[in-house]
Amino acid sequence: MKFPGKRKSKHYFPVSARDPLLRDSMLQEMQPESEGGASYIVGIDQTMVDIEARVDESFVARYGLTPGESNILNDEMSEALYQELRSHDLISHQFAGGTVGNTLHNYSVLADDRSVLLGVMCSNVKIGDYAYRYLCNTSSRVDLNYLQGVDGAIGRCFTLISDTGERTFAISPGKMNELHASSVPEEVIAGASALLLTSYLLRSKPGEPMPEATMQAIEYAKKHQVPVVLTLGTQYVIADDPQAWRDFLRDHVSILAMNEDEGFALTGLKDPLMAADKALEWVDLVLCTAGPNGLFMASYTEEEFKRTTQHPLLPGAIAEFNQYEFSRAMRRDCCQQPMKIYSHIAPYMGGPEKIMNTNGAGDGALSALLHDIAANGFHRTSVPNSSKHARDYLTYSSLAQVCKYANRVSYQVLNQHSPRLTRGLPEREDSLEESYWER
Helix, strand or coil: CCCCCCCCHHHCCCCCCCCHHHHHHHHHHCCCCCCCCCCCEEEECCCEEEEEEECCHHHHHHCCCCCCCEEECCHHHHHHHHHHHHHCCCEEEEEECCHHHHHHHHHHHHHCCCEEEECEEECCCCCCCHHHHHHHCCCCCEECCCCEEECCCCEEEEEEECCCCCEEEEEECCCCCCCCHHHCCHHHHHCCCEEEEEHHHHCCCCCCCHHHHHHHHHHHHHHCCCCEEEECCCHHHHHCCHHHHHHHHHHHCCEEEEEHHHHHHHHCCCCHHHHHHHHCCCCCEEEEECHHHCEEEEEEEEHHHCCCCCCCCCCCCCCCCCCCCCCEEECHHHCCCEEEEEEEECCHHHCCCCCCCCCCHHHHHHHHHHHHHHHHHHHHHHCCCCHHHCCCEEEEEEHHHHHHHHHHHHHHHHCCCCCCCCCCCCCCCCCCCHHHHCC
16 A cells, blocks of 8 residues: 655564564564555446537537526437547547546556456447446446446547537436346445445436345445545535435444535534534545635544644634544444544645646546545454554545645646546645654
């Protein structure tokens, strides 16, 4: 497992083989790594492809689309539109999409390690088509062997850009919600460090099996004490029935990822810090991205083992809220005296000079958090007697350190056109002092 930036040797594991005393001691403690990998993340997604194309206004009108708005296409019309775009060479980009798919891809790129994607895929994949592009644009470290084959298309989201720059969206769900509960393998979820879900999975047409498959996966995760991670997806889904989502979080979710708009829809609080604090009533750890205001994290830790920050104390609706951000996150139920801890970080390097893409920055931040959670599981399995695991922590690093990592990954995504990383982060940041990575 790798982390970004230059770190002190104490942040790496296993301990450096250059020290023979430490090496021999560690070799006695280290447990053998299993064939399938000691730690991984599993997620369920609506598999879809984002397709961008340059078209004229007559093209939009011919398909009966409302310019500048989101339109829903049936399978037949979607296929006709796609074939016309291909035949006239109008497609500029085809990216694998889906919030969970993006997050798992980025996790595998960052960790250079395995993740498992559950969902559907076309049984008949043709070279060059959208399903082929999905597979090509997904990291080889993402295990796709458990995808369920379907006779038809996966989801497609068309972004049609006119000569004036106006963007018209056409969405075709295809068979992306056809995942059956029988295609959710209990043994895969049982061995995972976390189960990643999105709110979209629970919204589908009557008769579609995706919600049932999602709840089956949650049942397996609870049975095997695997943390359930939910990313809220969009504020409009949450605003339909915020109380139902609060109940769902309380009953099923350990870790919540959202942006400030989704946080407002969920809690009624516009301040992202207060929204994260409110969400701790239902979950154990919250990641809230807040655009140009950076990102916030909130969680619990054992009061007896809290660690005081060495960073400047920050003002906010909760005075000096980051006072104990050097603490590691824990599940509330695992604490004898739980106390809330918070952290915040401003955009890395002030943010990119030019933002290439806002789609996926939150997914990037979440992938960094998942890497840290998986690292904790990896280390606990490899070195079970380590003092790092004297208590049942959720993360390997402190809340402040996870914020730094998540912030750096978000910056990387904002700097590129695709929401998916094409390479891992540099192991040394020449633009940063070594002290940046010390905690």
